[in-house]
Amino acid sequence: MGIRLKQIAAQYHPVVWWIVGATAVTRITQFMVMPFLALYMAVHTHAGTATIGLAIGMAALTSTVFGFIGGPFADKYGRKGIMVLAMIISAVALAGFANARVTWVFFVLSALNGLTRTLFGPASQAMLTDVTSPELRSNVFAMRYWAINVGASMGPVVGGYLGTVATGWTFYLAAAVSGLYGIVILLIFPESSKLGAERAERPVLMKTMQTMKTILGKYFHPVQSGKARRAEFKNRTAKKGANLPEITFRKALQTVFADKALLLFVLATIFSNIGYSQVESTLPQFMGQMFTSHLAARTYAWVLTSNAVEVVILQLPLTKITNKFGLIPSMVLGQVLFGIGYVGLGFSTGLWSFVASMLVVTMGEIIVFPRNSEYLSVLAPDNLRATYFGASTLRSIGFFLGPWIGGWMLGKAGGPAVFTVIAGVAAVAAPFYVWSNHVRHHVEKSTESMVL
Helix, strand or coil: CHHHHHHHHHCCCHHHHHHHHHHHHHHHHHHHHHHHHHHHHHHHHCCCHHHHHHHHHHHHHHHHHHHHHHHHHHHHHCHHHHHHHHHHHHHHHHHHHCCCCCHHHHHHHHHHHHHHHHHHHHHHHHHHHHCCCHHHHHHHHHHHHHHHHHHHHHHHHHHHHHCCCCCCCHHHHHHHHHHHHHHHHHHHCCCHHHCCHHHHHCCCCCCHHHHHHHHCCCCCCCCECCCCCCCCCCCCCCCCCCECCCCCHHHHHHHHHHCHHHHHHHHHHHHHHHHHHHHHCHHHHHHHHHCCHHHHHHHHHHHHHHHHHHHHHHHHHHHHHHCCCCHHHHHHHHHHHHHHHHHHHHCCCCHHHHHHHHHHHHHHHHHHHHHHHHHHHHHCCHHHHHHHHHHHHHHHHHHHHHHHHHHHHHHHHCHHHHHHHHHHHHHHHHHHHHHHHHHHHHHHHHHHHHHC
């Protein structure tokens, strides 16, 4: 058994295990506080549902605007330095929430929190892609998502028990953990963009001196490309070893619109994210209308915990089953499950009905979210991976619009109406996934014909 585990571990670069492990730890503390932000703001500012939704959505708006910068910067200057910067900003934002009592402060801190996601997400996913061979990437993204939910299964209950909504001191703890993770990245992580995917084939137990030599290298030199750009970009190629061209905001926008398959994928995920954002913003406010703030916090905590536990239990078997269906059919199935689950949430009246409905949403989540990253890694040229992951954060506009739309509808029409409409919005994503994949295959066939 031990030998088998060592063989499995040896298939992946050490940085994969560092990221997976650190993700679990940081998510415990982040899920102690962030899921309760809507209730926390309602208690301490008495703002309306639409205003709270807009404040929650500011994080996504920041991700949308600066997503075009985070990815290109990670491509140009390296993944490691950007990840460290993101953790510093995260620590500052989380500590700020502990003392926030004015509405505009929540808007500012939420925006900073979104900047953290923008910087860290594309860089870390690009790092995982850099050090992992193509046939193992599906497993790596699944493990990362599994680790997120290992942490998420503990965080909400702990946060509810420690009184995050009433006091908010747990924000300081979350800030400290983010700062510690930044130090770990700085001292231990190599710069993956200079390693290349071939490093994934090296043994896990690398020599200490070799590791330290990599760690102590210069973090912010422009990253060099190593392979040709895709033919979709007018057959322009980059010579091996040449420096990456300077990436600007305009060029990042061009990345999205130059690749129609990427554009359609982004539209699909916007619709999908409008739906899922209700779980983080409208759902706790809906519970706050039904119960006291204390009972709403406890109920919401258990619903989120059930979601995370279900992911931990179902992630691997459900991934294995749906792998047989193919990438796009699985994503379509996930959107259907989302729609069914949202309707259930809207008509739930107590803990167990919320938990049952969340189970259906969870199955959609398990299927769709890791495959979004996998599909994006298929679309991205090797030398523009982080740019693609960063540019794709345009999909975060769904997490900006969703909370505001949901909060406004909740105040006007109530929970059942909100979640019924949102179910229809989520269903719209499915045909866009199919369309994107069709365009991708068409371009690949055209490229092959040109080569022949």
